[in-house]
Amino acid sequence: MTSSMNTYWNSRYADGRIWGDDAIPSVKRTSDWFREYYVNEVLVPGCGYGRNSIWLAKQGFQVTAFDVSDVAIQMATEDASRQGVNVNYFVGNLFKPALLNGIQFEGIYLSNVLHLFLSDDRKRLMERMDAMLKPGGMLALTCISVHDQNNYGIGREVEANTFEKHEGKPLHFYTEAEVLQIFEENYEVLTHTLHVQTESDPSGESEDLQLWFVVGKKR
Ligand SMILES: C[S@@+](CC[C@H](N)C(=O)[O-])C[C@H]1O[C@@H](n2cnc3c(N)ncnc32)[C@H](O)[C@@H]1O
Numbered sequence: 001m002t003s004s005m006n007t008y009w010n011s012r013y014a015d016g017r018i019w020g021d022d023a024i025p026s027v028k029r030t031s032d033w034f035r036e037y038y039v040n041e042v043l044v045p046g047c048g049y050g051r052n053s054i055w056l057a058k059q060g061f062q063v064t065a066f067d068v069s070d071v072a073i074q075m076a077t078e079d080a081s082r083q084g085v086n087v088n089y090f091v092g093n094l095f096k097p098a099l100l101n102g103i104q105f106e107g108i109y110l111s112n113v114l115h116l117f118l119s120d121d122r123k124r125l126m127e128r129m130d131a132m133l134k135p136g137g138m139l140a141l142t143c144i145s146v147h148d149q150n151n152y153g154i155g156r157e158v159e160a161n162t163f164e165k166h167e168g169k170p171l172h173f174y175t176e177a178e179v180l181q182i183f184e185e186n187y188e189v190l191t192h193t194l195h196v197q198t199e200s201d202p203s204g205e206s207e208d209l210q211l212w213f214v215v216g217k218k219r
Contacts, residue, residue: 009072017049019048026213030215033140034061034138038106040062043065043132044056044063044111046110046112047072050076050077052111053080054080066092067092076089095121108132108140112211113125116170117170117172118158130218138217139214142197144174144212145175145194145212146173150209151209179192188216191214195210195211195213
């Protein structure tokens, strides 16, 4: 999986900063929650080219961030250095159990990564988040919802509420019950809410994504 993921995302990021430079609404909400619960050490898995991890570091959090795409990490590293911001970046696959060698964090911010996988891998991914979070730590994530009328139902339905617009690139759309269910065993859910993220691309087009934003405190 690593090499095909790496190839796919490297080719996406070869087009540059495909969603622009601005930090997204959910990272700002996450920062408020992290502050309220005295989170300082933050992990950003699947950080892309760094627009949110750099923003978090600028807010004073101690940030570690990784992505399977070496192209994205190179862009993020260069941007952080250009801005004089300290983020611990590395290339890594979130499914690798040896990743981070058991180091745990007080907070994890997982933006728009969970919905990229089929059911078994989504379950594994949540287990990985759990393993990388200290007891009492906070997991803040966003994932696409069944209410996203721009994207829901496009392509072949390969699993329930999971569509492949592009072959081999599933997108899973979460119901409210399901986002609550993935947190229920190991977390107290502090908030779960729908919000809109407007994404722009280099062609000047933009689209509104209907996402869940969920914050859980690990038991
Ligand atoms: C939709 S993008 C979201 C990027 C960023 N979190 C954001 O919100 O701007 C998904 C990201 O997950 C990364 N990714 C996909 N599979 C991964 C894996 N197995 N391990 C680490 N990163 C992965 C991709 O390279 C890509 O940067």
